Amino acid sequence: KNEVEQSPQNLTAQEGEFITINCSYSVGISALHWLQQHPGGGIVSLFMLSSGKKKHGRLIATINIQEKHSSLHITASHPRDSAVYICAVRSEGTYKYIFGTGTRLKVLA
Amino acid sequence: NAGVTQTPKFQVLKTGQSMTLQCAQDMNHEYMSWYRQDPGMGLRLIHYSVGAGITDQGEVPNGYNVSRSTTEDFPLRLLSAAPSQTSVYFCASSSLGSYSNQPQHFGDGTRLSIL
Numbered sequence: 001k002n003e004v005e006q007s008p009q010n011l012t013a014q015e016g017e018f019i020t021i022n023c024s025y026s027v028g029i030s031a032l033h034w035l036q037q038h039p040g041g042g043i044v045s046l047f048m049l050s051s052g053k054k055k056h057g058r059l060i061a062t063i064n065i066q067e068k069h070s071s072l073h074i075t076a077s078h079p080r081d082s083a084v085y086i087c088a089v090r091s092e093g094t095y096k097y098i099f100g101t102g103t104r105l106k107v108l109a
Numbered sequence: 110n111a112g113v114t115q116t117p118k119f120q121v122l123k124t125g126q127s128m129t130l131q132c133a134q135d136m137n138h139e140y141m142s143w144y145r146q147d148p149g150m151g152l153r154l155i156h157y158s159v160g161a162g163i164t165d166q167g168e169v170p171n172g173y174n175v176s177r178s179t180t181e182d183f184p185l186r187l188l189s190a191a192p193s194q195t196s197v198y199f200c201a202s203s204s205l206g207s208y209s210n211q212p213q214h215f216g217d218g219t220r221l222s223i224l
């Protein structure tokens with residue numbers, strides 16, 4: 001079992017739909033990151049969380065430390081949101097990151 | 110600001126050859142790291158560094174060497190390339206200022222094929 005699990009692995013949505021991507025982890029962490037990887041391969045950091053909730057535009061990320069679970073929500077999805085979304089955790093007390101395998105999102109116009 | 114610059118973007122090697130993947134950042138970040146990305150798997154940490162002269166192994170270090178002689182540069186060396194090292198390699202950097210609050214900045218990746 002991977003230490004960081006994401007679901008679903010693949011997701012197809014219609015433009016305008018509300019999207020949720022989930023991340024569960026089994027290790028102690030000091031922070032959790034959500035990343036976006038575009039079809040061209042570039043990776044950008046969306047959020048870093050150690051508690052609570054963060055919002056940036058149409059993106060919302062939440063984390064529940066007790067349940068070892070985080071969610072990434074996209075409101076009013078758009079075809080330009082099509083990408084792979086990756087959850088990564090920084091293992092507690094270390095400088096090491098562990099990554100999920102990603103959720104491939106396709107938003108249809 | 111160039112951010113994180115990786116070179117080359119593509120490379121084809123023969124088994125047994127050696128090469129160095131270059132990574133440079135201009136943000137004065139203390140933390141730099143190398144990952145490989147393989148189909149169906151998450152990014153996996155190869156080596157990382159928390160400052161000049163300090164490096165440590167990640168999850169999959171075998172077959173790779175690193176050094177950090179300056180804050181800006183963190184090259185990854187393949188000692189004797191093997192087909193199992195065919196992958197996409199990413200370099201990333203971040204500040205270590207606030208332990209949990211710094212984003213990682215990624216390079217564009219190097220697609221490496223070993224024949």
